[in-house]
Every structure is written in C-alpha cells, then in structure tokens.
Amino acid sequence: MELVESLAEALARASTILPEEVVQALRKARDEEEGPARVQLEAILKNVEMAKAGKLPICQDTGTPTFFVRFGVDFPKLEELLEAIPEAVRRATKAVPLRPNTVHPFSGKNPGDNTGRFVPAVTWEPVPGKDVEIHILPKGGGSENCCALKMLAPGVGLRGVKEAVVEHVVSCGGLPCPPTIVGVGIGGGADLAMKLGKLALLRPLGARHPEPEVAALEKELEELINASGVGPMGLGGKTTVLAVHVEYAHRHPASLPLGIVIQCWAHRRATVRIASDGSITVSQ
Amino acid sequence: MERVLKTPISESEVRNLRAGDVFYLTGLLVTARDEAHRKILERGSPIPLEGLAIFHCGPVVQKKGAEWEVVAAGPTTSARMELFEADFLRRFKPRVIVGKGGMGEKTLEALSEVGAVYAHFTGGAGVLAAQAIKRVREVHWLEELGIPEAIWVFEVEKFGPLVVAMDSHGRSLYKDLSAQVEKNMEAIRARIRGK
Numbered sequence: 455m456e457l458v459e460s461l462a463e464a465l466a467r468a469s470t471i472l473p474e475e476v477v478q479a480l481r482k483a484r485d486e487e488e489g490p491a492r493v494q495l496e497a498i499l500k501n502v503e504m505a506k507a508g509k510l511p512i513c514q515d516t517g518t519p520t521f522f523v524r525f526g527v528d529f530p531k532l533e534e535l536l537e538a539i540p541e542a543v544r545r546a547t548k549a550v551p552l553r554p555n556t557v558h559p560f561s562g563k564n565p566g567d568n569t570g571r572f573v574p575a576v577t578w579e580p581v582p583g584k585d586v587e588i589h590i591l592p593k594g595g596g597s598e599n600c601c602a603l604k605m606l607a608p609g610v611g612l613r614g615v616k617e618a619v620v621e622h623v624v625s626c627g628g629l630p631c632p633p634t635i636v637g638v639g640i641g642g643g644a645d646l647a648m649k650l651g652k653l654a655l656l657r658p659l660g661a662r663h664p665e666p667e668v669a670a671l672e673k674e675l676e677e678l679i680n681a682s683g684v685g686p687m688g689l690g691g692k693t694t695v696l697a698v699h700v701e702y703a704h705r706h707p708a709s710l711p712l713g714i715v716i717q718c719w720a721h722r723r724a725t726v727r728i729a730s731d732g733s734i735t736v737s738q
Numbered sequence: 739m740e741r742v743l744k745t746p747i748s749e750s751e752v753r754n755l756r757a758g759d760v761f762y763l764t765g766l767l768v769t770a771r772d773e774a775h776r777k778i779l780e781r782g783s784p785i786p787l788e789g790l791a792i793f794h795c796g797p798v799v800q801k802k803g804a805e806w807e808v809v810a811a812g813p814t815t816s817a818r819m820e821l822f823e824a825d826f827l828r829r830f831k832p833r834v835i836v837g838k839g840g841m842g843e844k845t846l847e848a849l850s851e852v853g854a855v856y857a858h859f860t861g862g863a864g865v866l867a868a869q870a871i872k873r874v875r876e877v878h879w880l881e882e883l884g885i886p887e888a889i890w891v892f893e894v895e896k897f898g899p900l901v902v903a904m905d906s907h908g909r910s911l912y913k914d915l916s917a918q919v920e921k922n923m924e925a926i927r928a929r930i931r932g933k
Contacts, residue, residue: 490901490911493760494860497899501863514798514810514864551809553798596815596861616930624923627916628839629815631861678930683915683922687861688839689901690915720862 457534460726460734461542461588465519466550468590468724469511472502473738475659476635476696476721483633483686483693491691495633498686498719509550512720516552517592519543519568521576522656526583529728535586539576540569555595577649584730589656590723597630597718603648606710612671615640615712620678622714623695628688631718633696635659638675639713642703647713654699655717663700672698686719696721742896746789747833749853755902757909761857762898763834766875769793769890771814773883775822778830784878784889787830791857794819794837796886798864799874806874808892810864813838816856824848840903840912849906856904870897 472480477499484495505512521539525532544567546552556570557563568574604618619638639650662669675698685691696719705711727735743751745765755761768785770778770792778784797811816837823841826832827848834854835841838861849856859867871892878889904910 490758490760490858493899493901497860497863497866501860501866504865504869508865510865510868511798511810512865513862514796514812515862551798551800594862613930617927620926620930621923624919627912627919628861631838678926681922681926681929683919685915687858688915689858689903689911690918718862 457531457538457728457734458541458545460736461538461590462545462549464588464590464724464726464736465542465546465592467736467738468592468722469516469546469550469552470509471506471738472512472720473659473723477502479659479696480633480719483696487686487691487693489691490689491686491693494686494689495693511550511552512722513594514553515594515596516550516555517594517722518555518598519574520591520593520652521574522579522589522591522653523576524579524581524587526585526730527580528584529586539574543568543574586728588726590725591652591655592722594718594720597634597716600626600630600716601648601651602714603644604712604714605644606712608705608708608710610710615710616671616675616678618712619675619714620682623679623716624682624684626716627684630716631720632684632688633686633693633719635696635717635721636675636679636698637715637717638698638700639715640700640702640711641705642711643706643709644711646703647711648715649713650701650703651713651715654701655715655721656723657699659721660697668700668702672700675700740896743834745791747791748789749833752833752853752855753906755855755905756907757902757905757911759902760899761902762896763791763836763900764895764897765790765893767791767793767836767871767892767894767897768832769795769797769888769892771796771887772818773887774879774889775819775826777879777883779822779825783830785876785891787832790832791834791836792832793892794835797868797890799885799890806877808868808871808874811867811871812862812864813859815839816841820845827852827854836900840910846904846908846910849904850908853906855902855906857900858903859898859900867897870894
C-alpha cells in the first residue's frame with residue numbers, strides 16, 4: 455500500500471472500529487454495573503458493534519484528527535510523509551465520511567475537508583534509525599472542552615496533584631461522555647504538561663507506566679475517581695474512568711504544571727508503521 | 739419488557755414516568771438545537787409540537803436521490819438549551835425532551851408545570867440512534883440554519899434506550915446524584931489528605 459492510502463485507511467479504521475482492549479474494558483464495566491449505568495454501557499457496546507459492521511463513524515462527532523510521528527532520522531521519505539498526512543485526512547473525510555470539523559476562528563468558514571491552518575496537528579519526534587511510527591488520535595469536541603491546565607504551587611506536592619486531578623475530572627460530570635480515559639502530564643512547562651497528557655493516551659488502555667511509582671499513582675487515581683459515583687454518562691455508577699495514564703517531565707523549581715486531558719469512551723486510535731525495508735502496516 | 743411510548747403522547751402517559759425509568763419512543767422526533775430554539779420562540783414553530791418529542795441533536799445526513807438518509811445522530815449537550823427550554827415547553831408543549839448531560843432548575847420547573855420529561859440518550863451512540871430513525875419526514879429552515887441546526891422531523895421506531903433523567907414530579911437524577919457525589923468527595927478528599 456502506498457503511504458497516503460495507508461494513512462487514510464488507518465484514520466478510517468480509527469473512526470469506525472474501537473480498539474479491542476477498549477471494547478473489553480467497556481464490557482467489564484457493563485458487567486459490574488446495574489440500573490441506568492448498565493443501560494448506558496449496553497447502548498455503547500451495541501453502537502460500537504453496529505459501527506464496525508456497517509463501517510460507520512462510531513460517533514457523529516468524528517473529532518479532530520491528531521497525529522504523533524516518531525520518525526527515524528535516516529528515514530528517506532520525510533518530504534513525502536509531510537504531504538501525505540493532510541492528503542490522507544482529505545481522502546478519509548470523503549470516504550468514511552467524517553464530519554468536516556475545522557472552522558476558521560475569525561470568519562467561521564469551514565474548508566469542508568478537516569484541514570486548515572496548523573491542522574491536522576502533527577507532533578514530530580526524531581529518533582535514531584530508519585523506522586517510522588505514526589499514531590492517529592481523532593478526538594471529539596465534548597471531551598476536549600473538559601481538558602485543563604493547572605499551574606500548582608510546588609509545595610502542594612504529589613498530594614496536591616492527586617486532589618487537583620480528582621476534583622477536576624469529577625467536576626466535569628457527564629459532559630466528556632464517561633467512562634473516560636484520562637491522560638495526566640506532570641511537570642515540564644505549561645505546553646509540555648498538556649502534550650504529555652495527550653501522549654499518555656497513546657499507550658494501550660491500562661498498560662501501566664514502566665516506573666512503579668508512576669504506575670501506582672495511575673492505579674490510585676483510577677480508584678479515587680471511580681469512588682466519586684459519577685458513573686457512565688454522569689448518571690451514577692462505579693465506572694467514571696476506564697483508565698488513568700500518567701507521564702512526567704522534569705520541572706522548574708518554582709513550577710508544578712499539571713495537564714489533564716480527558717478522552718471520551720470512544721477512545722479512537724490507530725497506528726501506521728513503516729519498517730526500514732519500506733513496508734507499511736496499519737494496526738489498532 | 740420494553741416500554742414504548744407513541745407520539746402524540748398524552749399528559750397522563752408522561753405523568754406515569756418516574757426518574758430512572760427506561761423507555762423507547764415511536765413516532766415523531768423533532769431536532770432542535772440552539773438556533774432552532776431561538777427562532778421557534780421568535781416566529782413560532784413550522785409544525786405543531788404538542789405531544790411530540792424534541793431532540794437536541796445535529797445529525798450527519800446524506801442525500802440519496804430525493805430522500806435524506808441519517809448516518810449518525812447522537813445527542814448534543816443539553817445545558818446550552820437551558821436558556822430557552824422552559825419558555826419553549828410552556829408555549830409548544832412537547833412531552834419529551836431528548837438530550838445528554840441534563841438541564842437546570844428552570845427546565846425542571848417547566849417540566850412539572852406542563853407535564854413533560856427530560857430523557858437521556860447515550861452520548862456518542864450516533865449509529866444506534868440512526869438505525870431507529872426509519873425516515874426523514876421533513877426538514878425545515880435547512881437553507882437558513884444549515885444541516886446541524888435545521889429542524890429535522892424524524893419518523894422513529896423504538897428509539898432508545900431513553901432514561902427518564904428529569905421527571906414531571908420535580909425529581910432530577912442529576913440533582914440527586916450531585917448531592918451523592920459531593921458526599922463521596924468528602925470521603926475521597928480525606929483519603930488523599932490522610933495518605
């Protein structure tokens with residue numbers, strides 16, 4: 455498959471098929487819930503099956519396609535990749551179809567193909583070697599509206615971080631379409647904390663951070679948020695989050711930035727890999 | 739057993755519904771978002787709404803020949819319509835408002851007064867909603883408002899599941915829940931501080 459075609463295919467798959475481990479987590483949650491919470495999760499699972507069978511977008515808000523590229527510094531076709539990403543977005547927007555979601559902030563004009571100034575947003579990370587890994591994350595407006603940056607006083611410590619995350623996620627109630635997946639970025643600066651929160655979402659659901667201290671924080675945050683009782687769709691229940699993923703960076707002594715990124719239950723995701731022999735694979 | 743309500747829905751049918759009940763809707767479901775609410779209140783409704791259901795939704799639709807086909811039609815956040823809904827209910831008497839996320843005090847009061855319920859449909863479940871929409875009967879003000887904001891009149895069959903989140907007796911699941919969540923948060927804060 456050529457590059458544009460593979461990228462468009464990956465975006466189409468991300469928009470119509472929920473990754474298997476997310477479906478499993480939703481099923482587990484359904485089995486543990488009762489009443490209105492169970493009704494919500496059953497409707498979600500039915501919707502996911504119907505979208506997959508009919509190759510239809512899981513949600514009418516097909517989101518903003520966001521790309522994260524880890525590219526080998528010796529990859530020979532970087533220029534082709536630069537052009538292939540927006541072209542793939544245009545193609546998938548027609549083919550799936552995706553809702554045209556890019557609006558000019560001044561004129562309100564919509565180019566109709568999900569591209570525009572700085573959009574699709576691409577994060578580039580050079581790594582040694584020749585291989586390329588491209589993660590695609592189409593993210594809806596409802597959950598993006600619930601993201602937040604807190605610049606904490608370093609004196610509040612890890613305890614203050616926990617409190618701020620739990621307070622914020624719980625205060626969003628049903629707005630981000632729970633059960634959600636929360637990416638938390640700690641440290642860096644204001645921009646890096648938010649970016650780390652988003653990068654944390656790329657990890658397969660529930661795969662813990664390799665450092666035990668961070669992994670323990672993830673588990674504790676999940677338990678604390680789920681003890682709130684907000685539940686699926688904010689109608690009450692045990693499952694407010696399916697997972698919390700944490701990433702961190704070193705910080706300035708005077709700052710403790712905290713980025714909280716919330717993703718709705720429709721945690722749509724796909725990956726394109728280009729091996730050093732040039733072969734391309736799409737996976738979820 | 740599935741409980742199905744058919745439009746036109748009477749006041750007594752709606753008064754029988756209690757917060758937490760689950761039902762399905764058959765008949766006419768009419769979309770109205772922010773602009774449609776504002777314009778209907780200004781100039782009146784293009785169709786009689788008494789006994790029908792209103793849907794806070796901006797659908798994804800495709801034209802197939804002369805007919806419209808609905809691809810995905812999940813609910814949008816209802817809180818934005820709080821500005822209009824109480825007046826809207828009193829003037830046009832729809833019996834069911836379908837949306838997500840819940841509405842405020844003014845709407846809750848109007849639901850009691852008029853005899854109507856606010857029903858929650860699962861956010862994001864756009865395909866599930868679309869498969870219950872059997873036909874687009876008519877669309878109003880399409881040119882003026884555009885696809886997401888236009889008034890779409892859907893013929894639906896067993897549209898749901900719908901959870902009665904605010905009933906016509908003053909009870910709101912959201913209000914009950916936020917009191918419970920606040921209580922739970924006190925324990926959670928103590929847990930964080932104690933560690």
